[in-house]
Amino acid sequence: MSGASPTEIVRFAAGAIIAHPLRSGLTSLGVVIGVAAVVMMTSIGLGAQKRVTDTISGLGSNLIIVSPLQPRTAGGVMGGAGAGQSLTDADTEVIRRQVEGAVAVAPSVTGMAQVTADGANWNTSIVGVSPEYLEARDLTVASGRMFEERDARQGRKVAVLGPTVVTQLWGDADPIGKRIRIRGAPFEVIGVLGSKGQSSFGRDQDDLILSPLETVRSRIIGRRIKADSVQTIYVKAVSEEELASVQEDIDSTLRAEHKIQAGDDDDFQTQNLASILEASKAAIGAFTVLLAAIAGVSLVVGGVGIMNIMLVAVTERTREIGLRMALGARRKDVLAQFALEAVVLSLFGGLIGLAIGLLGAAGIAAIGDWPFALPTWAIPVALGFSSLVGLVFGAYPAWRAARLDPIEALRRE
């Protein structure tokens, strides 16, 4: 035998909600806040993850960074001044010769110096590198050229400028062929790098000058380091799959080169960007889940609010329930009507909360100069969750309604 159709039950539920707009709105408010909070938290978390990903992959893809490490002394105290000169040109060479998956090996030293040109001056980082540096760090030359091995061997004083340096010294003018002075020494500008923009932590990645390693070591940094010392060796691995094995290769090659005995600590470290990236993403992801879970608690509180109002509604409408039963409503019809009412209230709150959450996240992204990430899955999840909250917290009131005795209910005033 056919009972009430689902559309009719939906209409009954919707009718009861529309009959008390203010009350329905306030009842949904808890879910609105809960869903908005969850959506906002996950969106902000995703934005953070995106920003970190951009930053780290901006350093260069498939990149391994080799840097000096002062081995832990017996007392566990890290080395002080003068520490960290364990890497040398010999290490660069041995990696080039022996590590197969290394497609670009670029040693570097960095110093700060004042640069003057045509009456203007600017303080910037002077980075001494080999020509492979461009490939290792995924840099491009926007105009002019990069220096070559020959320039480096001849100790030529040539410079490739980051766009910020060009702007600071000359404004819009073309700097190729111009002379600059770094620490008083004259250099010729032979190229300008393509822009990499701001890093996510606000550091200007275009504010630097590249020059041959030898030149920078002798002219700019001078006696403060040993003549063959390098600060960082950037190694680009042939592919992402090979990253880990190339890193292991570098580790074992350098341990052999540095004659480090088994069981002794390394005097260098290698870091693989992919793993740094993974670790940061995992950390932010875990944090996001935590925030979303805390926000999820307010969703539960919203559910309790719905349950409370639904219990009130069942009491208020006891006579209606009795009458519907007298006219032929089965218990499951009454159950469905009240459960659906709770689901609709909650789902309505979920929709509003979703809109507010996305707007809020976009607003925060705009104010904080933060990338806005739209969590596409958040839409079905938010709506699914709010329906579920309605169902879970509406179930008990609806069950109470369905369980009423029609005679008792009809007699209720």
Add this chain to the structure above:
Amino acid sequence: MIQIEDLTKTYVMGEEIVTALDGVSLSIFRGEIIAIIGPSGSGKSTLMNILGGLDRPSRGGYRFEGDGVAHFSDDQLADFRNRRIGFVFQSFQLLPRLSALQNVELPMVYSGAAPRARRERAAELLERVGLGSRMGHRPNQLSGGQQQRVAIARSLANQPDLLLADEPTGALDSATGIEVLALFQKLNKEGLTVVLVTHDRGVADAARRRIAFRDGRVTEDVQL
């Protein structure tokens, strides 16, 4: 149409056991109009509730067209009330948020009638009780007599076999009450079986059979 036998209903109130119906046996035939009278608390409403499938007897048999209603499940009782019984209550029991038309449609919603057919039938019924011009009105926009007529139209929605009216004129002034009673008589003439509970001797005289109750027992059952 209906046979009840040794029907007993008891309520347990703490220590005390209240016997609302005490071994009632009677038969109701198709096309009858019956007035049930008796003092307050004599068990009239209890009998009506059991006849209408709203309540179950504690003991005894209830056959409706041969079906053992006393053994029906909850869902079977719901369908029984929906298809075979029309209820008219003293306090009308209309849903205040719904229009007269929607109130009349309600039993047909639970029988699964198509919206269009439902609306047409409800309109036709309201015409029949003289409220053709009041279909869109809500209960609070109608007089007591009009509300009771909406309730009667509703009771007829699914073409019931039996109309049960428990003090249908109790909340109406006497003139309006007489009009409503005339409506029941008219429906009975058209073939509907009607059972009504009343305090009013005059009302009782309008019926063709009178059953009197006292303390849960039948004290009189006469054809008039």
